Amino acid sequence: MDTNATPSDRLRLPRRGRVLLAGALGVLGAITAVAVSVPADAAASTLGAAAAQSGRYFGTAISAGKLNDSAYTTIADREFNMVTAENEMKIDATEPNQNQFNFTNADRVFDWATSHGKKVRGHTLAWHSQQPGWMQSLSGTALRQAMINHINGVMAHYKGKIPYWDVVNEAFDDSNGGRRQSNLQATGNDWIEVAFKTARAADPAAKLCYNDYNIDNWTWAKTQGVYNMVKDFKSRGVPIDCVGFQGHFNSGSAYNANYRTTLQSFAALGVDVAITELDVEGASATTYANIVNDCLAVSRCVGITVWGVRDSDSWRSSQTPLLFDGNGNKKAAYTSVLNALNGAPNTSPSPTPPTSPSPTPPVSPSPTPPVSPSPTPPVNGACSATLTTINSWPGGFQSEVTVRAGSSAVNGWTVKWTWPSGQTISSLWNGTQSVSGSSVTVRNADYNGSIAAGSSTTFGFTANGTAATPAVTCTSP
Numbered sequence: 001m002d003t004n005a006t007p008s009d010r011l012r013l014p015r016r017g018r019v020l021l022a023g024a025l026g027v028l029g030a031i032t033a034v035a036v037s038v039p040a041d042a043a044a045s046t047l048g049a050a051a052a053q054s055g056r057y058f059g060t061a062i063s064a065g066k067l068n069d070s071a072y073t074t075i076a077d078r079e080f081n082m083v084t085a086e087n088e089m090k091i092d093a094t095e096p097n098q099n100q101f102n103f104t105n106a107d108r109v110f111d112w113a114t115s116h117g118k119k120v121r122g123h124t125l126a127w128h129s130q131q132p133g134w135m136q137s138l139s140g141t142a143l144r145q146a147m148i149n150h151i152n153g154v155m156a157h158y159k160g161k162i163p164y165w166d167v168v169n170e171a172f173d174d175s176n177g178g179r180r181q182s183n184l185q186a187t188g189n190d191w192i193e194v195a196f197k198t199a200r201a202a203d204p205a206a207k208l209c210y211n212d213y214n215i216d217n218w219t220w221a222k223t224q225g226v227y228n229m230v231k232d233f234k235s236r237g238v239p240i241d242c243v244g245f246q247g248h249f250n251s252g253s254a255y256n257a258n259y260r261t262t263l264q265s266f267a268a269l270g271v272d273v274a275i276t277e278l279d280v281e282g283a284s285a286t287t288y289a290n291i292v293n294d295c296l297a298v299s300r301c302v303g304i305t306v307w308g309v310r311d312s313d314s315w316r317s318s319q320t321p322l323l324f325d326g327n328g329n330k331k332a333a334y335t336s337v338l339n340a341l342n343g344a345p346n347t348s349p350s351p352t353p354p355t356s357p358s359p360t361p362p363v364s365p366s367p368t369p370p371v372s373p374s375p376t377p378p379v380n381g382a383c384s385a386t387l388t389t390i391n392s393w394p395g396g397f398q399s400e401v402t403v404r405a406g407s408s409a410v411n412g413w414t415v416k417w418t419w420p421s422g423q424t425i426s427s428l429w430n431g432t433q434s435v436s437g438s439s440v441t442v443r444n445a446d447y448n449g450s451i452a453a454g455s456s457t458t459f460g461f462t463a464n465g466t467a468a469t470p471a472v473t474c475t476s477p
Helices: 047-052 070-079 104-115 140-157 191-202 221-236 259-267 285-296 332-342
Strands: 057-062 082-085 119-127 164-169 207-212 242-245 272-280 301-306 383-393 396-405 414-418 424-429 431-436 439-444 456-464 473-475
Touching (some): 047 057, 047 332, 082 104, 082 301, 119 140, 140 191, 191 221, 207 221, 221 259, 221 456, 242 259, 259 272
Parallel strands (some): 082 119, 119 164, 164 207, 207 242, 242 272
Antiparallel strands (some): 383 396, 424 456, 431 439
């Protein structure tokens, strides 16, 4: 198999010995959608147009090496309204030598897509696989900083141009629901949240996604492991906006009727969900229709991407898993997908709560050792705040403030501090600020004012001047 034509994961062997989550799980029921019939003369004739009727997208993976194939590009241009670069935006392609970025092929895919009126999903920024040799040779602090620099470099190149980024890819183990052992994981268990925080600062306008395979079945331990991570991130204010479900369905990892429960359960955490690399062994028309209808039933399922245009373009070509055969002919699965999309209620998915922007620091800022935080002791029934310097560079720095509830829930919070030597905030996110001289007051945003007892949220900012960690106070009405 040509590894340059693979998606973000290696071919999966049938899963054996899956560990089911022990204990009783409260499973959210699927949302019942009100059926709205679409008049025959209003039905769209292409996948992208049909998906757009309900505010969603229907995309495909594109390879730069096939953009000279007119049959390939004709189908891709006609049918899809979202594009994911198959390999061209991965780590080895975009930073083949340390601190030397190369966007030649990534830009070929991006330019083709945007010139044909399509949006682009960014894939992928931090991953244990397809790392260039120089990155594989690093470890510890050097590898962590290389990851941060890579995210900054790639996102700076496409800042404001890519609506969704797969920030971290495939970080969970296939069987036990825990973290995958990798060189990135060995840098510390916080590497995933560091990647997301870096990405938020690099391009505040982009939706930040975690992407993985075999997290489709709600009962699987891996699914629960990722779910618990997302739940934890949301509770602590770690910036995560979406979860990508690759959807490589085959005999060893088959479609299950609880797929809709999985999508809805993640969406209920306050993130968008998307099917990002869909292919189905044998291309069952019924299975494809079921998958599409599951997405349509979940208001925050923003779109579907199939991993390739024709069967001959697939990394699993022998399993004929796509909607077009090797000659570019529409298969029965294509018709079932189109009909399902045309039958969707004409409504748009719910948006992710907005976050205020935080401008990009320099692509490769000089790292600063973490500065000791300045905590305020918790008060029962009230809140406490801790300010920490995350990064700094000549003339500026980035900080994060954690707001934590005491023994009772908090409904609204206000954090105050006074700058010691003329620092000024240049941009703030996840809060609203007012400034009087050197005194700063930050109040909660509309969506993060309620904090359960003992839980926390965060806001962050970039500032001008020398990094400082003044004493902060938190009050709650």
